[in-house]
Amino acid sequence: MPQTPQVNRRIVLASRPLGAPRAEHFRLEEQELPALAAGQLLLRTLYLSLDPYMRGRMSDAPSYAPAVALGAVMVGGTISRVQASQHPHFAPGELVLASSGWQDYAVSDGTGLRKLDAQMPRPSLALGVLGMPGFTAYVGLLDIGQPKPGETVVVAAASGAVGAVVGQIAKLQGCRAVGIAGGADKCRFVVDELGFDACIDRRASELEQRLAEACPQGIDVYFETVGGAVFDAVLPLLQVHARVPLCGLIAQYNHTDPAPGPDRLPRLARTLLTKRIRMQGFIIFEHYAARFEEFLTQMNRWLADGRLKSREDIVEGLERSPQAFIGLLQGENFGKLVVRVAEQ
Ligand SMILES: NC(=O)c1ccc[n+]([C@@H]2O[C@H](COP(=O)([O-])OP(=O)(O)OC[C@H]3O[C@@H](n4cnc5c(N)ncnc54)[C@H](OP(=O)(O)O)[C@@H]3O)[C@@H](O)[C@H]2O)c1
Numbered sequence: 001m002p003q004t005p006q007v008n009r010r011i012v013l014a015s016r017p018l019g020a021p022r023a024e025h026f027r028l029e030e031q032e033l034p035a036l037a038a039g040q041l042l043l044r045t046l047y048l049s050l051d052p053y054m055r056g057r058m059s060d061a062p063s064y065a066p067a068v069a070l071g072a073v074m075v076g077g078t079i080s081r082v083q084a085s086q087h088p089h090f091a092p093g094e095l096v097l098a099s100s101g102w103q104d105y106a107v108s109d110g111t112g113l114r115k116l117d118a119q120m121p122r123p124s125l126a127l128g129v130l131g132m133p134g135f136t137a138y139v140g141l142l143d144i145g146q147p148k149p150g151e152t153v154v155v156a157a158a159s160g161a162v163g164a165v166v167g168q169i170a171k172l173q174g175c176r177a178v179g180i181a182g183g184a185d186k187c188r189f190v191v192d193e194l195g196f197d198a199c200i201d202r203r204a205s206e207l208e209q210r211l212a213e214a215c216p217q218g219i220d221v222y223f224e225t226v227g228g229a230v231f232d233a234v235l236p237l238l239q240v241h242a243r244v245p246l247c248g249l250i251a252q253y254n255h256t257d258p259a260p261g262p263d264r265l266p267r268l269a270r271t272l273l274t275k276r277i278r279m280q281g282f283i284i285f286e287h288y289a290a291r292f293e294e295f296l297t298q299m300n301r302w303l304a305d306g307r308l309k310s311r312e313d314i315v316e317g318l319e320r321s322p323q324a325f326i327g328l329l330q331g332e333n334f335g336k337l338v339v340r341v342a343e344q
Pocket of ligand 1: 051052053132133136156157158159160161162163180181182183186202225226228230246247248249250251252282283284285328329330331332333334335336337
């Protein structure tokens with residue numbers, strides 16, 4: 001077992017961005033690690049998950065979760081190894097799912113840790129397809145979207161952590177799956193590798209017309225992850241009794257002003273009313289107790305059968321996290337974005 005380290009590198013929130021985050025909103029610091037007290041353990045971060053919700057935590061606007069304080073470590077889910085332990089239930093060498101944040105090490109009292117199989121061939125999957133984003137896709141699509149065989153399911157950010165799982169589960173339910181993604185390479189991957197029926201490049205012109213061609217029967221389930229121009233193109237294509245799980249609005253996360261153009265609310269409200277559409281927002285942390293174990297069993301089965309694929313975009317080194325996160329908000333990631341902080 002490696003020696004107990006003395007120094008921790010961590011990335012803190014240096015200032016709150018207005019608009020898109022930039023490098024100066026983060027600061028890399030070094031900090032001495034305290035000695036462990038009874039009941040504590042030291043976690044070594046192996047993988048750090050980078051996710052869109054972190055943009056919300058950088059802001060102090062009211063939200064469903066508290067903001068990261070200025071000078072505090074950026075929040076984030078991690079796969080960590082127990083490096084040293086004064087805790088009766090954790091032994092050095094064990095692998096856990098933790099929320100250590102953007103840092104090399106974290107001292108924990110064991111609260112909220114989930115033990116993982118230390119022999120897992122790809123532990124980082126517990127941050128993606130087998131973790132929070134995969135679970136979001138599973139609950140949002142099956143419970144809120146309620147897709148039926150033969151229906152058309154549309155999802156944007158379709159090559160990403162949530163979208164890729166939404167479309168693949170839609171196919172497993174016997175639906176037509178149509179993705180929207182940023183660029184030809186991502187669209188090719190979504191159709192050729194993930195098995196969607198079609199994928200539309202959100203950056204090319206005439207989005208609404210091309211989406212209409214890909215959805216000749218209209219849209220029964222639109223799994224909303226982006227908002228903005230994509231939602232404008234989707235809205236007229238929604239069918240009577242369509243379901244819209246409202247999962248995320250990444251196109252708006254860096255906005256400081258309302259979107260330009262006419263007020264869209266009357267058109268949205270009229271469409272929801274006249275087509276009897278159900279649009280439901282959800283935040284995944286409310287669903288773990290009821291559904292997570294079932295999700296893991298089902299997803300592991302689909303992965304083992306080769307019916308579900310997962311692409312990761314792995315960035316090397318904690319110090320690259322800010323740049324990688326800034327890129328995530330601009331569509332630069334291709335697959336679930338994960339930082340490899342240390343070798344397994
Ligand atoms: N409700 C919940 O509990 C919950 C949980 C997890 C995630 N989410 C939400 O689900 C969404 C997807 O998250 P993820 O983790 O799967 O991320 P991801 O898809 O792996 O990465 C983000 C993707 O969003 C797209 N994007 C970025 N900026 C955009 C813009 N201005 N307009 C349109 N698309 C843009 C890009 O894909 P393209 O370049 O391919 O368009 C980018 O690759 C986010 O909105 C996130 O907040 C919600």
